[in-house]
Amino acid sequence: MCPTSPRKRSSRQTAKSTTAGAKSKRKVEDTESESEPEVKPKKRKTATAGKKKEEDMGPLAARTAVSSLKKAMYIGAHVSSAGGVHNSLQNATNIGANAFALFLKSQRKWTNPPLAADVRRQYLDLATKHSYDSAKHVLPHGSYLVNLAQADDAKAEQAYASFVDDLGRCDQLGIRLYNFHPGNSGGADKKEACARIAKMLNRAHGETDKVVAVLENMAGAGNVLGARFEELRDIIDGVEDKTRVGVCIDTCHAFAAGYDLRTPEAFAKTMKEFDEVVGLKYLMAFHLNDSKAPLASNRDLHANIGTGYLGLRAFHTLMNDDTFAGMPMVLETPIDRKGPDGKSFEDKQVWADEIKLLESLIGMDPEGEEFKAAEERLWEQGKGERERVGDQVQRREAKTKAKADKGKGKGKVAKPKAKAPAAKGRAKKKVKDETDDDDDSDYE
Numbered sequence: 365m366c367p368t369s370p371r372k373r374s375s376r377q378t379a380k381s382t383t384a385g386a387k388s389k390r391k392v393e394d395t396e397s398e399s400e401p402e403v404k405p406k407k408r409k410t411a412t413a414g415k416k417k418e419e420d421m422g423p424l425a426a427r428t429a430v431s432s433l434k435k436a437m438y439i440g441a442h443v444s445s446a447g448g449v450h451n452s453l454q455n456a457t458n459i460g461a462n463a464f465a466l467f468l469k470s471q472r473k474w475t476n477p478p479l480a481a482d483v484r485r486q487y488l489d490l491a492t493k494h495s496y497d498s499a500k501h502v503l504p505h506g507s508y509l510v511n512l513a514q515a516d517d518a519k520a521e522q523a524y525a526s527f528v529d530d531l532g533r534c535d536q537l538g539i540r541l542y543n544f545h546p547g548n549s550g551g552a553d554k555k556e557a558c559a560r561i562a563k564m565l566n567r568a569h570g571e572t573d574k575v576v577a578v579l580e581n582m583a584g585a586g587n588v589l590g591a592r593f594e595e596l597r598d599i600i601d602g603v604e605d606k607t608r609v610g611v612c613i614d615t616c617h618a619f620a621a622g623y624d625l626r627t628p629e630a631f632a633k634t635m636k637e638f639d640e641v642v643g644l645k646y647l648m649a650f651h652l653n654d655s656k657a658p659l660a661s662n663r664d665l666h667a668n669i670g671t672g673y674l675g676l677r678a679f680h681t682l683m684n685d686d687t688f689a690g691m692p693m694v695l696e697t698p699i700d701r702k703g704p705d706g707k708s709f710e711d712k713q714v715w716a717d718e719i720k721l722l723e724s725l726i727g728m729d730p731e732g733e734e735f736k737a738a739e740e741r742l743w744e745q746g747k748g749e750r751e752r753v754g755d756q757v758q759r760r761e762a763k764t765k766a767k768a769d770k771g772k773g774k775g776k777v778a779k780p781k782a783k784a785p786a787a788k789g790r791a792k793k794k795v796k797d798e799t800d801d802d803d804d805s806d807y808e
């Protein structure tokens with residue numbers, strides 16, 4: 365019932381290569397290609413056929429009335445906008461989502477036709493019909509091509525044009541929050557790179573109306589900006605209109621960057637650090653993903669909720685914190701499954717079920733049997749992937765360490781730990797996987 369979708373790693377690689385060290389990544393991904401089954405499907409060969417099937421699909425779960433929940437948690441997923449942004453609303457409804465993310469245009473192309481008047485009208489009509497508040501619970505995701513930290517003038521202009529075009533689309537659709545990856549320094553000074561991003565945001569704010577630029581925290585070290593809260597702060601510091609900048613915390617990215625969320629105590633500590641460094645008032649959204657890779661591994665590998673190294677307890681803590689009520693919370697978890705014919709397909713039931721699971725955590729006793737049973741079941745389900753990726757991370761760290769030791773002539777390069785971001789950034793450059801799992805969903 366869901367469209368079959370071939371893998372799309374190669375196209376994403378190409379896109380990413382423009383913003384990140386192509387050589388080292390290429391190398392990393394080659395070694396991983398056979399062992400990373402969670403990679404997203406390739407661009408649909410038959411986008412229309414795929415879309416049609418999806419529309420015919422009908423609801424996989426009914427939406428929960430947020431007013432019936434003990435806390436106002438708006439949970440959804442990054443849904444497809446293939447065939448036009450208006451289609452995202454039906455796709456979100458189908459999985460019972462009360463919030464959602466989408467791409468506003470093809471994220472593989474630099475230039476796209478402007479938002480058509482009839483598509484805009486249909487979007488606005490359907491948002492009303494399905495009662496989605498676009499200003500609060502729709503969180504588009506920026507293009508992976510765009511790197512606002514770009515130092516090269518011509519490339520920076522190209523990135524800016526695509527970025528500001530997206531912000532303009534948000535204004536046209538009544539969308540207020542726009543999530544994007546801060547960028548990549550390309551090896552240049554990080555402070556200067558953050559300042560370049562801020563400058564671009566100031567310029568974009570001047571050319572658009574209301575939309576808020578929401579920076580996503582990242583998993584990677586190396587040249588990727590936004591893995592440390594300090595970098596998000598540095599960007600925000602340079603933004604003139606502070607009412608138009610915010611942060612989206614991706615739980616997988618945070619954990620992979622070394623911010624623990626597993627226990628209520630660790631979660632509180634991370635949020636305290638966020639508040640002290642960035643400021644809670646800037647927190648506007650979440651990407652809800654478990655992590656296939658261990659703490660501080662800098663690997664961006666999204667796992668299904670409760671099956672990764674974060675575990676279900678992290679999400680229980682999140683779901684029961686009033687601080688986060690009202691924010692859009694978006695799943696970017698893997699939904700590729702093998703059908704009986706051995707072919708891989710996107711099983712959107714996974715998101716429908718995860719939304720219900722997360723909603724069920726609100727008010728659930730974490731010491732009670734219901735929670736313990738769910739926690740154990742999911743933990744067991746993810747065991748194989750955790751072990752596989754955990755081993756991989758360990759092997760790479762050992763390899764990197766050996767290489768670094770050799771390079772230094774005389775050993776003693778400390779194994780990178782979460783608390784040493786600078787050293788880690790250098791040492792792990794080669795092993796880092798800059799592939800982001802964010803684009804789990806398809807698009808035109």
Ligand SMILES: [Zn+2]
Nearest residue numbers: 614651696802
């Ligand atoms: Zn994300």
